[in-house]
Amino acid sequence: MTTHREKVLIVDDDHDIRSLIRRALSLKMPELEVDEAGDGFHALRQMGEMQPHVVLCDIHLPGCDGFAVLRVANQEHPDTKFIMFTGFDDPNTSVDALRMGASDYLRKPLDTEELIIVLRRTLAHRHAERELEGYHRHLSDLINEERRSAENSIKAEESERAFSELKTRFVAVLSHEFRTPLTVILTCAQLVRKYGDRLSPEERNASLSKIENAVKNMSGLIEGLTLLERTQSESFKLEKQITDLSGFCKKLLTEMNEANNKRHKCVFSMADTAGEEDFQRHVDIRLLRIILSNLLSNAFKYSPPGAEIGLRLSSQGNALRIELSDQGCGIPRADQGKIFNIFERAGNAGTVRGSGLGLYIAQQMATAHGATLSFSSEEGKGSTFVLEIPAKSKD
Numbered sequence: 001m002t003t004h005r006e007k008v009l010i011v012d013d014d015h016d017i018r019s020l021i022r023r024a025l026s027l028k029m030p031e032l033e034v035d036e037a038g039d040g041f042h043a044l045r046q047m048g049e050m051q052p053h054v055v056l057c058d059i060h061l062p063g064c065d066g067f068a069v070l071r072v073a074n075q076e077h078p079d080t081k082f083i084m085f086t087g088f089d090d091p092n093t094s095v096d097a098l099r100m101g102a103s104d105y106l107r108k109p110l111d112t113e114e115l116i117i118v119l120r121r122t123l124a125h126r127h128a129e130r131e132l133e134g135y136h137r138h139l140s141d142l143i144n145e146e147r148r149s150a151e152n153s154i155k156a157e158e159s160e161r162a163f164s165e166l167k168t169r170f171v172a173v174l175s176h177e178f179r180t181p182l183t184v185i186l187t188c189a190q191l192v193r194k195y196g197d198r199l200s201p202e203e204r205n206a207s208l209s210k211i212e213n214a215v216k217n218m219s220g221l222i223e224g225l226t227l228l229e230r231t232q233s234e235s236f237k238l239e240k241q242i243t244d245l246s247g248f249c250k251k252l253l254t255e256m257n258e259a260n261n262k263r264h265k266c267v268f269s270m271a272d273t274a275g276e277e278d279f280q281r282h283v284d285i286r287l288l289r290i291i292l293s294n295l296l297s298n299a300f301k302y303s304p305p306g307a308e309i310g311l312r313l314s315s316q317g318n319a320l321r322i323e324l325s326d327q328g329c330g331i332p333r334a335d336q337g338k339i340f341n342i343f344e345r346a347g348n349a350g351t352v353r354g355s356g357l358g359l360y361i362a363q364q365m366a367t368a369h370g371a372t373l374s375f376s377s378e379e380g381k382g383s384t385f386v387l388e389i390p391a392k393s394k395d
Contacts, residue, residue: 006123009052010036011043013061021056024112040064047077054122058085059093067100074101081122114193121189124215131222138229185211228361231368238284238369245279246270246313253311256296263305271314279313281320287365294358295324295385302328318391325384331377
């Protein structure tokens with residue numbers, strides 16, 4: 001299987017600088033495919049042949065300067081990201097580069113550590129944009145299908161209005177879900193870049209951890225949507241494997257509690273008559289992880305600090321029952337009939353951030369596994385979600 005390699009083009013008229021950058025990339029990011037050009041005209045030819053993902057470009061080049069290269073690239077290679085170099089301490093130059101569409105800029109003499117951080121962030125941002133565009137296209141297709149179905153039962157103008165509202169809502173929700181972690185990534189990366197030499201190892205690691213967690217949050221949403229798309233295909237098949245569900249659930253609960261700074265009291269339990277060996281099951285661990293992660297995420301978000309969050313395993317015959325309870329705000333009775341609908345959120349969610357996708361994805365994943373997801377809830381006291389996997393779920 002061919003491995004996709006990301007491509008970087010170095011553009012600078014100074015051979016020593018090009019060599020310095022190439023050496024740094026070969027040491028820190030050996031997975032990259034790297035080429036170089038010594039002037040703007042050569043750079044434009046190389047871009048046509050190489051199709052780089054990122055161009056590291058000096059602004060001051062003989063003949064055709066970096067700004068001219070960027071202007072042409074914006075027209076002919078709009079997906080290519082630019083990181084510009086400048087040897088002049090003129091803020092207007094940097095502002096002009098960003099205004100023209102550059103992703104970032106660096107001042108000479110170059111700090112290779114700073115260059116690596118900026119390049120990694122730019123590649124990650126580019127990848128996130130590509131993923132987001134893909135999901136916009138996919139959901140637009142799904143919405144178009146829903147629109148065609150709706151037109152059979154309601155008037156054409158009502159269908160058009162519903163389609164437009166749903167599409168607008170999805171774009172707004174998903175853009176918000178990505179904007180927050182991208183802002184965290186950008187802010188922390190800029191902090192490390194500007195003040196890295198003055199930060200203590202603990203402060204530096206804290207910023208890098210925030211970047212890592214933000215990327216994990218984005219990846220989790222992308223993974224959930226990707227798997228959701230696959231489960232709706234007629235060719236989808238479960239990938240079951242024998243799994244120690246007791247150990248799996250305990251580990252997941254611990255990981256998510258740590259990610260939430262251990263602000264809640266987490267309690268794992270099993271039925272009194274059961275031992276850990278009673279919870280060896282053939283399950284699709286991908287689906288199960290997303291289902292439980294989404295349920296736990298809601299429990300942590302909507303429960304006050306110090307509240308108890310419980311995860312309990314029990315069985316009846318070979319059937320498995322996983323109960324997840326919290327002491328959060330609960331779901332108003334008026335909202336309970338639609339809480340598994342896409343984009344639906346409880347009326348008492350208040351300022352708690354959410355997309356309205358978590359429970360919808362969890363319910364769809366449960367159905368794909370041949371399981372059922374139900375709940376009981378009382379406003380002001382909390383909720384209990386129950387995942388029941390029958391002895392013989394889907395294959």
